[in-house]
Amino acid sequence: xxxxxxxxxxxxxxxxxxxxxxxxxxxxxxxxxxxxxxxxxxxxxxxxxxxxxxxxxxxxxxxxxxxxxxxxxxxxxxxxxxxxxxxxxxxxxxxxxxxxxxxxxxxxxxxxxxxxxxxxxxxxxxxxxxxxxxxxxxxxxxxxxxxxxxxxxxxxxxxxxxxxxxxxxxxxxxxxxxxxxxxxxxxxxxxxxxxxxxxxxxxxxxxxxxxxxxxxxxxxxxxxxxxxxxxx
Ligand code: NAP
Numbered sequence: 660x661x662x663x664x665x666x667x668x669x670x671x672x673x674x675x676x677x678x679x680x681x682x683x684x685x686x687x688x689x690x691x692x693x694x695x696x697x698x699x700x701x702x703x704x705x706x707x708x709x710x711x712x713x714x715x716x717x718x719x720x721x722x723x724x725x726x727x728x729x730x731x732x733x734x735x736x737x738x739x740x741x742x743x744x745x746x747x748x749x750x751x752x753x754x755x756x757x758x759x760x761x762x763x764x765x766x767x768x769x770x771x772x773x774x775x776x777x778x779x780x781x782x783x784x785x786x787x788x789x790x791x792x793x794x795x796x797x798x799x800x801x802x803x804x805x806x807x808x809x810x811x812x813x814x815x816x817x818x819x820x821x822x823x824x825x826x827x828x829x830x831x832x833x834x835x836x837x838x839x840x841x842x843x844x845x846x847x848x849x850x851x852x853x854x855x856x857x858x859x860x861x862x863x864x865x866x867x868x869x870x871x872x873x874x875x876x877x878x879x880x881x882x883x884x885x886x887x888x889x890x891x
Contacts, residue, residue, distance in 0.1 A: 786859075
């Protein structure tokens, strides 16, 4: 399968490396490939510059958002939540149309400082905004409720734990669930919450996730919904 990972941050890199390790063809999308390849400073989170990661992952391509989106069969959105709609505009509605878009972004709003708040929140979500802006895309919100290392290596967290999927297209959610299983998730750990409006709930887990991170002092933890299989 040809996967386009939109985003060059730690989440995009982690997803791209995992997909490539599973034998998929992968291209990462960015605003300006030349500028991205010229980076020498760590990013805002202290991660090494993208070119350093690329040395160890040379099988992964790097293209401008539009070229990357046109090439891929499945899209993975790992852009900054505040810039997701802009990034997808740059990717181009025609290039995205008819494709599954796995949306991992969270609408964190750092404008009032730390900890970030959410925008949108409560009565809307980023997942819904993306689906409204790109009605021909099959948006599946998932994996946004955990650290990116856990997304692709669930065994980092001891014991059972859960991953949520939200989206309007049943077949798209089924395909994404199969991908999650290929990452190492037990199928029973995948909880289909329903349509894309349910992304409000998973995006609103971020404030508690951030506080748990602070309290526990590490990111190898996740939510576990006890009793989730009872009604299945
Ligand atoms: P990030 O720093 O939040 O985002 C980096 C990406 O956003 C880059 O590709 C960048 O483009 C793009 N971007 C920034 N401003 C833009 C603009 N004005 N227009 C278009 N694109 C723009 O990366 P991250 O830390 O890897 O997080 C990615 C997403 O995953 C976020 O939404 C985050 O909330 C979510 N998330 C993160 C984790 C985690 O473990 N860190 C867990 C769950 C969810 P360039 O490539 O051109 O620089």
